[in-house]
Amino acid sequence: MSDINQDFKYLRVNLRKNGKIIAEDVFKRVHPASPKNIEEICVFCKSTSGLTREHVLPQWLFENNIDISMISRVNKQTQTYHKAIIPACSTCNNVALSNIEECIIKIIKKIESKENYTQDDLCNIISWLEILDYKLQVYECRRKYIKYGNSEYIQGWGEFSVAMLRHFFEMNPFKAYNFLRQSQNRVTVKRKYERIKSLLIFEPKTSGFNFFSLANEYIFISFPMFKIAIFYFLRKSHDSDREALNEAYKIMTKVLND
């Protein structure tokens, strides 16, 4: 197994160099006026060769239970995690991202068994969550909007991506692009120490897999194989752990009881 720092560095350097082109490509692809069948590119390094289907959420998270689905909070469309994929080249997917996953599993195991874990371990979890947010945003930006809740199907809306529609009522379709760029920028930052206060790790009341997120705001994951749940504020900083915990608790209560 390679060094997780090298894998993060590899992704950081590529996104720093190609992030803008990749983000523009994501939006060009879903634009109604763009030609169909544009050649796919890796959303981490923009390579066009050796493309693979990278799962947005790693499969070990939902233990290969392909029936578990996620519901987009934008349009109430259901999509199984198993089918939520984005293009990534074999180097980014099978080398860098796979190695990172392996290390993250080890860190979470360490935390669960209350072994000593380091600040670096926590920083690595943060880097991993930021990549997860980026993948989710890429996926939402590429996915066509189909139907909003119980509303009537409006033909024209199918032309827009889910992520653009998220900001539809604000009349600001560029926000989705800016969010995607911000999420790339987070991945390109090496230092995470000052973000540790925004990462909350706790023992959930009920075990099992659970997941929800809000682009550019937060991610919640409860792991099926560990008695651990994590909540991370992607942007927000808090003055104290208690303040962060109180806010996370409010969000979790609202979303999980919805």
Ligand SMILES: [Zn+2]
């Ligand atoms: Zn790649």
